[in-house]
Amino acid sequence: MAKPVIWIPRHLSDATLERARRDYDVILKQEDTPGTAQEIIEMSAQADGMIPCHSEHFTADVAGRLDPRLKIIANHSVGTDHCDLNALKARGITVTNTPDVLNDATAELAVMLMLNAARRAVEGDRIVRTGAWDSWSPAFMVGKQVTGARLGIVGMGGVGRALARKARGFDMAVHYHNRHRLPTEAEMGAIYHKTLDDLLEVSDFLSLNCPATPETTGMMTSERLARMPRGSILVNAARGALVDEDALLDAIEAGHLAGAGLDCFVTEPGGNPAFAKHENIVMMPHAGSATRKTRDAMGFRALDNLDAFFDGHAPKDAL
Structure with a gap:
């Protein structure tokens, strides 16, 4: 069985990327810059899931233009104010975050x-x-x-x-x-x-x-x-x-x-x-969670949510 395809627009910790590549077909954006609305929309036709950060904005307009292939957005963040949760829910897309670990x-x-x-x-x-x-x-x-x-x-x-x-x-x-x-x-x-x-x-x-x-x-x-x-x-x-x-x-x-x-x-x-x-x-430049231990924990929490979803279970941190 083919592995699910995951788009990762930011450069997450080495340990996170290593685990992600082990379990998924990963498309990593080479430039460590925020994913634009157009990139998000284009990648939704190529990926079954995404691990975005707070820098990627899923507005109602973006949500309405996402490809049906995309099923889950596993945020690498606690805050979800960059996501229009109602619009994403209306599209049947599961959204998770990474509470507690930071x-x-x-x-x-x-x-x-x-x-x-x-x-x-x-x-x-x-x-x-x-x-x-x-x-x-x-x-x-x-x-x-x-x-x-x-x-x-x-x-x-x-x-x-x-x-x-x-x-x-x-x-x-x-x-x-x-x-x-x-x-x-x-x-x-x-x-x-x-x-x-x-x-x-x-x-x-x-x-x-x-x-x-x-x-x-x-x-x-x-x-x-x-x-x-x-x-x-x-x-x-x-x-x-x-x-x-x-x-x-x-x-x-x-x-x-x-x-x-x-x-x-x-x-x-x-x-x-x-x-x-x-x-x-x-x-400080929004660096509250910027420790190696926490970055690994955030990435692993996002992957835990993806694992549960693709195994047919409700992710622990589904919103």
């Missing part, structure tokens, strides 16, 4: 952003790296202490809970807002806030760990940033669309926020050039 890596990056913003890492690195460090005083490079501070987490899914566990190592008081309150045993002492506005008022640090949905897009407005305590820090390792970037700049420039740590932006790739002049804004 929780710790993304939470680690959120901690890194929080610490770097709090302790003025961008500024300090620049001072030492350029040879400008020529003095010291008790007033030099004074930052914000993380230990014992209040951490507000928006979205207590896998990443949010992983972040809460790590924050407890800094003796932080964990507060959270979620669509639904967690069971008491899962809270592990975290304090639930029914509304986002209530959470903001007690967040010395605020970490966004929720998906971008019609309800959450643009939720961090000027009014909401103003509800955060003066001198607080915003961390976003989820989706850039959650934040009104102009409002964030205003809050930074006015001194209401002491800083921000950002791994995602409204425009990706590229980010927001207006942030670059502010050394109290720490930036």
Whole structure:
């Protein structure tokens, strides 16, 4: 029996590609660049399944033009806001994602952003790296202490809970807002806030760990940033669309926020050039899950979903 044909538009980990080639006929796009709408449509006539990333966009228009041969889209991502799920479902196409396996890596990056913003890492690195460090005083490079501070987490899914566990190592008081309150045993002492506005008022640090949905897009407005305590820090390792970037700049420039740590932006790739002049804004290029261990785990989770589908079973992560 012929192996199913799988299109992989991005260069996944070596271990993922090795396993994929063992079990499937793989068509790998040679250029490691986002698959365009036209490429997706053309490849749907040649492949039974695909392993796209968040960079490939399956809009309603694309979904309507896919060849009937394509049966499954096994995303190499947790987020699925690049997929019109209703349009794909209407075409009978199974869509999966890779939850759980990137929780710790993304939470680690959120901690890194929080610490770097709090302790003025961008500024300090620049001072030492350029040879400008020529003095010291008790007033030099004074930052914000993380230990014992209040951490507000928006979205207590896998990443949010992983972040809460790590924050407890800094003796932080964990507060959270979620669509639904967690069971008491899962809270592990975290304090639930029914509304986002209530959470903001007690967040010395605020970490966004929720998906971008019609309800959450643009939720961090000027009014909401103003509800955060003066001198607080915003961390976003989820989706850039959650934040009104102009409002964030205003809050930074006015001194209401002491800083921000950002791994995602409204425009990706590229980010927001207006942030670059502010050394109290720490930036990473959407690298939350970028560890070797996690990249292998994401690729293997996508392949697990493909294996189940082509074996005639419901994939574990079908949406």
